[in-house]
Amino acid sequence: MTSAQRQRARRLLCALQVHIRDTLLTARERGAKNFSRIAAVTAADTIYHVDRLSEEAILHWFEAHWPRAWPVELVMEGLADDAVATFPRGTPVRKTTWKCILDPIDGTRNFMYDKRSAWSLAALAPQRGAKNELGDIVVAAMTELPTAKQWGSDQLSSVRGCGVVAERHDLVRGGRKRLPVRPSRAKNFEQGFASIARFFPEGKALLGAVEEAVWRGLGILGKNGGQLVFDDQYICTGGQLHELMVGHDRMLGDLRPLAYAKLGYSSATLCCHPYDICTALIAQEAGCLVEAPDGKVLRAPLNTTAPIAWMGYANETLARAVRPVLRRAIAELL
Numbered sequence: 001m002t003s004a005q006r007q008r009a010r011r012l013l014c015a016l017q018v019h020i021r022d023t024l025l026t027a028r029e030r031g032a033k034n035f036s037r038i039a040a041v042t043a044a045d046t047i048y049h050v051d052r053l054s055e056e057a058i059l060h061w062f063e064a065h066w067p068r069a070w071p072v073e074l075v076m077e078g079l080a081d082d083a084v085a086t087f088p089r090g091t092p093v094r095k096t097t098w099k100c101i102l103d104p105i106d107g108t109r110n111f112m113y114d115k116r117s118a119w120s121l122a123a124l125a126p127q128r129g130a131k132n133e134l135g136d137i138v139v140a141a142m143t144e145l146p147t148a149k150q151w152g153s154d155q156l157s158s159v160r161g162c163g164v165v166a167e168r169h170d171l172v173r174g175g176r177k178r179l180p181v182r183p184s185r186a187k188n189f190e191q192g193f194a195s196i197a198r199f200f201p202e203g204k205a206l207l208g209a210v211e212e213a214v215w216r217g218l219g220i221l222g223k224n225g226g227q228l229v230f231d232d233q234y235i236c237t238g239g240q241l242h243e244l245m246v247g248h249d250r251m252l253g254d255l256r257p258l259a260y261a262k263l264g265y266s267s268a269t270l271c272c273h274p275y276d277i278c279t280a281l282i283a284q285e286a287g288c289l290v291e292a293p294d295g296k297v298l299r300a301p302l303n304t305t306a307p308i309a310w311m312g313y314a315n316e317t318l319a320r321a322v323r324p325v326l327r328r329a330i331a332e333l334l
Helices: 003-029 049-065 108-112 204-217 237-245 256-263 280-285 316-333
Strands: 038-041 046-048 072-076 085-087 098-106 118-126 139-145 152-159 164-170 176-178 192-196 249-254 289-291 310-313
Touching (some): 003 049, 003 098, 003 139, 049 072, 049 098, 049 108, 098 108, 098 237, 118 237, 139 237, 152 237, 152 280, 204 316, 237 280, 289 316, 310 316
Parallel strands (some): 192 249
Antiparallel strands (some): 098 118, 118 139, 139 152, 164 176, 249 310, 289 310
């Protein structure tokens, strides 16, 4: 795929997500009922009625708009465990040239209860079958699914090696404007936001102990009376990456797979999966670091079930400070 074709693919993913967003916002405005009704439970996650609306919109969009010259396989939260979706319809997976991994609504619970923005996530990689992993992704896009009271919706997208295209869409008057993407340049965590995910009751105490050990190891815990690092639990990986990119958070991480393994819990439906972190490319193009908890390259297959632990940092200085302390905390507690 040429540079021009990759840019076209980026624009296509952005258009897809605008379609998803507008479909969901229209349904909400019309008073769609049962958004929170459980439609299915798959090996990947619990699927709600609102998810089904987005999935239908995606399949129809690909049918109508995806270039026939670029046969593609969809890997998507919400598809039945053994389902195969390819476009043009009926194309054997072995004859597709691209794999598109999507999370139609990352942060479904935020959206269906109108608490906070969710995000629609998508990424594209050359088809390598079961060998595909996160590092193969060359194009990614993420679009905000805002609350009912919001007038704006952010959209960020990247082609590998080409930086970030970031816009804020005006949902009331129409039009778009450039969105500044500036990860924090802070050299420490004092008076800033940073946290490790502990979204559910399972593992909350253990994950909190790991984070507390990190702050203690960095000499922050209790310093000058304490309360120097602020915690914001954004229940949405896409939202977390957005907070890093726009400078709101200095560090965010998700260690749930490690904690659940320690406690003997299943990580099947309670962890970050590849479709949740598929837009890490955008954060990396923005200058953030997104990596494995041990500081190595984040690797995961492009499927819907693999549990993923990850850490994200706004800049290298913060990452260098945390890595050794986090490794010790994980070794001692997880």
